[in-house]
Structure formats: structure tokens, C-alpha cells
Amino acid sequence: MFAAALIVFRESLEAALIISIMAAATRGIPSRGRWMLAGVLAGLCGATVVAAGMGAMSDMAEGMGQELFNAAILILAVGMLAWHNIWMSIHGREMAAKAQSAARSVKEGTREGSVIFLVIALAVLREGAETVLFLYSLATSSEDGLRTTIGGGLSGLAAGSLVGVLLYAGLLRIPLRWFFSITGVLVMLLAASMASQAARFLIQADLLPSYGAPLWDTSATLSQTSALGLLLHGLIGYEAQPAGMQIISYVMVLLAIAAGMYWAGSRKRREARQHTLADAH
Structure with a gap:
């Protein structure tokens, strides 16, 4: 039961952190709740399908199917998160100030809604597929495995969800003038974290060189399996x-997103200055 609880807590925590940060970062976008719910449901359905076919996928990829699948999902999620941050660097402050017209806000919010859906669906898909596989192996490994696995899994899910809710509540207490900057940094760190995990899977599949494995070892100082280690792994x-x-x-994705946000923000400021000059004339 404890093993099931720990596995589900670890996997659900990563998904809960992504969902809570995205929920906070997209505050004010029309219908974001429906996009998020649809993403969770789609991710759960996809996770079930993927878990059922993981054996065949692994055989087709010479035993590396899960690693390749996880890497592909993570790389796609990195792209979605990068797009989200660049989009918000242009429209976030306008949304906060409610300076946009209602029609334009709904139109642009719908466009951003598809990104919300994809990021959350991919997060739930990846973590859900891993969770289903782990729990299935636990449930079939002992005589009373199913009952204890379900009980432990539900406990782990509740604990992971609670951490996500607490993070979301804490983010909503941030003053609005700092809100988009802080959530933007968190989304950037999430994307860099996913890029790092994708690289790890590709190294395991012998598709990327490791360039030192490990480069360092801080397990004695802060174990990655500890409560704080799990939280920091999910967050940064x-x-x-x-x-x-x-x-x-990790560093390349951070720099790429930061450069994209800077470029988009500069372009927005130039356009604003041009409109101001045109109005003055």
C-alpha cells in the first residue's frame, strides 16, 4: 500500500504542479476551466490507451518504447509551454488591466485555450500512463495486491492533489503587478525541467550522449525521493x-524562451509606440 501511495503521489504531484501553475498563469482567459477539464479527461483517456499498448510500443522500438514515448511527450509539452509564455508576454498585462475589448479578449483567449488543453492533456497523459503501468505491476505481484494498490493509489492521489491546490492558492495571493512575472518564471522552469527529463529519456535510449553521467551527485544533501526533493523536481x-x-x-530551453519573450515584448512595445505617434499626428 505504501509503495502504491508513493508512486501515485510522485506521479500525480508532477501533474498537479503543472496544472496548478497553468491555472494560475492563465487566470482571466475566457473558458480556461473548461479547457483544463477537457485536458485532464483527454489525458486520462490517452493514458489508459497508451498503458494498454505500451508492451507493443516497447517491442517495436527494441525495448525503448516507453523512453521514446516519454521524450516525445515532453518535447511537445516544452513547445506548448514556450508558446504559452511568449503569448502571455504580449497579452498578459493587457488581460490583467482589462484593456482589451471583450470581443478581442474572447478571440485571443480561445486561441490560448488550445495551448492550455494540450499542456494539461500531455502532462496527465505522461504521468497517468506511467502510473497505470506501475500500479498494474504492483497489483499483480501479490495475492492481495489489487485492494492495497487501490487504497494506496487513492491516498497518493489525494496527497499530490492537495499540494497542487496549496500551490495554486499561494500563487493567487501574489500581488497582480508581480503575478505574471512570477508565473512566467515558473512556467519557464517547468519547460526547462521537461527538456531535462526528455534528454534523460533520450540518453537512456542511446539517442543522445550523456556528457557525464552523473555530472554531480547531491543525493546525500537532498535526496530526490524526499518530500522536498520531489517538490523541487516537479517545480524546477x-x-x-x-x-x-x-x-x-535545461539551460538552452531557458535561454530560448527568455529570448522569445524578450523579442515578443519588444515587438509589442514598438507597435504601441507607433500607435501612439500615429494618434498624436
């Missing part, structure tokens, strides 16, 4: 024993 991608390629991937 903490790895006690990272490979060099993971660090490179």
Missing part, C-alpha cells in the same frame, strides 16, 4: 544526479 526540475546533456538542455 531538480535532479540529484543529472547528466551533462540534461544541464545543457
